[in-house]
């Protein structure tokens with residue numbers, strides 16, 4: 001297949017590039033680099049099956065030649081990023097999704113949308129199943145991301161129903177691994193950076209809020225299976241192993257032998273209190289897919305990558 005990945009220089013996008021190239025496909029990565037980084041794809045330079053286009057997908061997308069699939073992964077994706085780029089976040093989820101869908105339609109390509117657990121907001125149903133409609137504050141600081149992704153899902157289904165486009169939607173839960181931006185403000189990079197500098201980990205609020213962390217290769221395996229599947233409605237992909245942020249901080253401090261402990265900071269507005277994917281649908285429709293990487297193993301790879309990029313080795 002010849003595949004376009006928007007956000008291809010980002011954390012998940014670049015891992016998808018690697019995987020799809022390894023599967024024998026031709027990959028075009030597109031990115032405007034506001035939160036992506038060409039360091040993530042530098043190792044692919046010279047690969048004749050790979051190319052990079054610097055472009056902001058909120059504007060008309062031009063790609064020469066045929067395409068078999070368009071994977072729309074472009075978006076600021078950390079709470080700090082979408083607070084710093086609220087309008088770009090809304091635009092890439094809304095206008096960018098429209099442009100990417102238009103391209104897929106013009107090329108008769110399959111379209112896959114990277115959606116998010118944020119469509120469930122601060123969820124009142126736990127764990128989150130795909131048929132839950134969510135509890136989102138449209139005008140809160142996270143609304144720019146949550147509502148853009150909800151619009152993106154609606155637009156994707158409209159193209160499917162109106163134009164008969166083959167579309168897929170993955171709802172991505174917290175994912176971590178090598179290449180996460182060190183200063184993206186999310187809990188995994190923050191804690192690892194702090195621990196590697198013997199600083200106290202910044203726990204927001206009481207630390208009783210929960211998350212469930214999925215290693216990037218497990219996520220990518222789920223996305224690739226979804227792309228090739230016949231499932232047209234949203235599918236959660238994530239790791240159901242749930243823990244409190246306090247437990248997560250303890251894990252990081254133990255794995256890195258960080259002596260500095262923790263420090264409390266205020267809880268961000270609308271921070272979801274609990275989050276865990278119900279993955280029974282993914283298991284059913286994606287050939288028994290399930291995450292296989294234990295947290296400590298995934299964190300060890302992530303810490304090693306951070307040490308290298310921080311020049312600590």
Ligand code: UDP
Pocket residue numbers: 078079080174185186187188190191202203204205209211245267268271272
């Ligand atoms: N968090 C924290 N300390 C940090 C960064 C984040 O305690 O330095 C908390 C945050 O309040 C949230 C959880 O960790 O409850 C996950 O935050 P993240 O920014 O990774 O993404 P989210 O899951 O909220 O989208």
